Amino acid sequence: MMRVLFASSEVFPLIKTGGLADVAGALPAALAEAGIDVRVLLPGYPEAMQAAGAKREVGSLGDPLAIGVDARIVSGKLPGSGVPVWLLDCPALFDRAGGPYQDAKGRDWPDNALRFGLLSWAAATLCTDGSPAKWRPQILHCNDWQTGLAPAYLHAWEVLSRPGTVFTIHNIAYQGQFPPETVARLGLPPEMYAMDGLEYYDSLSFLKGGLFYSDRLTTVSPRYAKEIQTPAFGCGIEGLLAQRSADLVGILNGADYGVWNPTSDPHLAHPYKPGDAAGKARNKVAVQAELGLAPSADAPLLVIVSRLNDHKGMDLVLSALPTILRLGAQVAVVGAGDSSLEDGFRAVAATHPTQVAVRIGYSEQLAHQLMAAGDMLLMPSRFEPCGLTQFYALRYGTVPIAHATGGLADTLVDTGYDTLMTGTANGFVFEHCNAGAFQWAVERAVALFAKKDQWRKIVTSCIGQDFGWSRSAARYIDLYKSLVANGKGRGKE
Numbered sequence: 256m257m258r259v260l261f262a263s264s265e266v267f268p269l270i271k272t273g274g275l276a277d278v279a280g281a282l283p284a285a286l287a288e289a290g291i292d293v294r295v296l297l298p299g300y301p302e303a304m305q306a307a308g309a310k311r312e313v314g315s316l317g318d319p320l321a322i323g324v325d326a327r328i329v330s331g332k333l334p335g336s337g338v339p340v341w342l343l344d345c346p347a348l349f350d351r352a353g354g355p356y357q358d359a360k361g362r363d364w365p366d367n368a369l370r371f372g373l374l375s376w377a378a379a380t381l382c383t384d385g386s387p388a389k390w391r392p393q394i395l396h397c398n399d400w401q402t403g404l405a406p407a408y409l410h411a412w413e414v415l416s417r418p419g420t421v422f423t424i425h426n427i428a429y430q431g432q433f434p435p436e437t438v439a440r441l442g443l444p445p446e447m448y449a450m451d452g453l454e455y456y457d458s459l460s461f462l463k464g465g466l467f468y469s470d471r472l473t474t475v476s477p478r479y480a481k482e483i484q485t486p487a488f489g490c491g492i493e494g495l496l497a498q499r500s501a502d503l504v505g506i507l508n509g510a511d512y513g514v515w516n517p518t519s520d521p522h523l524a525h526p527y528k529p530g531d532a533a534g535k536a537r538n539k540v541a542v543q544a545e546l547g548l549a550p551s552a553d554a555p556l557l558v559i560v561s562r563l564n565d566h567k568g569m570d571l572v573l574s575a576l577p578t579i580l581r582l583g584a585q586v587a588v589v590g591a592g593d594s595s596l597e598d599g600f601r602a603v604a605a606t607h608p609t610q611v612a613v614r615i616g617y618s619e620q621l622a623h624q625l626m627a628a629g630d631m632l633l634m635p636s637r638f639e640p641c642g643l644t645q646f647y648a649l650r651y652g653t654v655p656i657a658h659a660t661g662g663l664a665d666t667l668v669d670t671g672y673d674t675l676m677t678g679t680a681n682g683f684v685f686e687h688c689n690a691g692a693f694q695w696a697v698e699r700a701v702a703l704f705a706k707k708d709q710w711r712k713i714v715t716s717c718i719g720q721d722f723g724w725s726r727s728a729a730r731y732i733d734l735y736k737s738l739v740a741n742g743k744g745r746g747k748e
């Protein structure tokens with residue numbers, strides 16, 4: 256059995272701020288299902304420790320970064336799948352009121368370099384003879400900047416029988432940049448702070464550590480793999496990525512249909528089979544009542560489940576809202592993010608309470624309910640490495656309206672004469688990311704919503720698609736195998 260350590264700063268259902276958690280919860284489960292001996296490593300946030308039932312100590316890591324207290328690894332299990340998880344227990348760093356990356360006011364924790372430096376250090380150590388555990392991975396799979404220094408530590412330590420390393424970019428816009436003196440603070444050798452190394456525009460970049468020192472790079476859709484090699488999407492790292500393009504592959508994310516299944520969704524007032532229009536309509540009635548929207552089956556309900564920021568194109572939604580409302584559509588939003596956008600949405604809801612409902616915050620329950628009640632999902636993202644909500648929307652018979660970028664371009668087929676005829680249309684997709692193009696896509700969708708036969712055709716093709724994780728998991732396994740076959744990953748059992 257191949258042994259894989261999967262390191263991530265968030266893992267559903269233990270702790271989640273976005274899609275990374277969904278992937279880190281579902282992909283390891285799919286890998287385990289396919290016969291991989293996988294363990295997940297994440298920080299020991301108190302709620303995660305509790306949800307994972309983490310009590311058994313695997314061993315102590317000491318105090319490698321001179322924080323003043325020892326850290327240890329505690330083991331538990333992912334609820335649902337039972338995948339083993341290892342939590343990095345260090346209350347001084349992870350037991351605090353607020354989010355995993357920021358305090359309650361939305362400010363980054365000032366010691367994030369230490370917090371995720373230690374996570375990276377732990378991931379690397381668990382692959383070496385310094386590990387307190389007997390189990391040693393053949394592959395270390397890191398995700399996003401928070402684990403980016405793990406391959407850098409393995410390089411610095413010149414570990415002889417080191418694992419094969421895979422680094423997945425979920426979002427290149429978050430890079431984990433810190434002042435140069437952080438290099439020494441984290442115990443990394445000064446010579447690694449160089450252009451061919453950890454340095455990025457005069458700062459230490461955790462992300463660049465992952466990209467420079469890992470054996471293989473992946474990102475979460477084929478289109479995004481190409482996009483990030485261009486200046487428009489590469490956030491200044493496009494050069495390095497183009498250099499490493501032979502080692503970079505885009506593997507589309509999947510959807511966890513155990514969690515996102517309208518037939519058995521515990522959050523819904525009226526669970527329904529995909530394609531059961533009457534069942535779906537009951538959820539629309541319930542949500543309209545719950546949110547104070549006018550009770551109307553004919554008014555198309557446009558839903559948003561998203562972080563509220565410019566990356567997600569939420570400013571475009573605000574610009575297009577007056578037109579959308581003139582079309583007679585309703586809009587329901589659950590999201591949190593930039594305060595100006597939150598305020599903007601609140602203001603429209605206040606002036607149009609029966610047509611626009613906005614719930615600022617994070618609610619798993621409302622996310623599921625809106626997915627079930629909506630006729631369309633709005634995703635005008637400026638860029639979208641993969642996006643998961645479109646997968647969920649498709650399964651719930653909610654038609655995505657989205658910008659043709661990243662994973663959205665790879666998963667959605669615009670509705671036109673041909674694609675409607677061939678039954679492949681599963682969304683409304685626009686090429687140029689501006690309010691006008693978005694508005695036009697919404698207008699097309701609303702017009703077709705009134706033509707019930709044609710709408711049913713689109714919904715039928717939405718629900719017929721299978722984006723389950725097994726196909727993507729098989730691609731990761733091929734990647735792991737290719738590394739081991741190349742002599743990487745001679746870790747001990």
Ligand code: ADP
Nearest residue numbers: 273274561562589590616617618622642643644
């Ligand atoms: P990203 O990771 O960039 O935010 P994704 O589409 O990959 O985008 O994943 C977002 C995940 O977070 C989905 O599972 C979505 O349902 C969830 N989500 C986003 N905002 C909220 C919210 N306000 N309340 C509940 N779930 C949310």
Ligand code: GLC
Nearest residue numbers: 274275425639640641642643
């Ligand atoms: C990031 C991306 C999103 C992707 C998710 C999981 O948060 O923004 O597009 O779906 O990671 O890979």
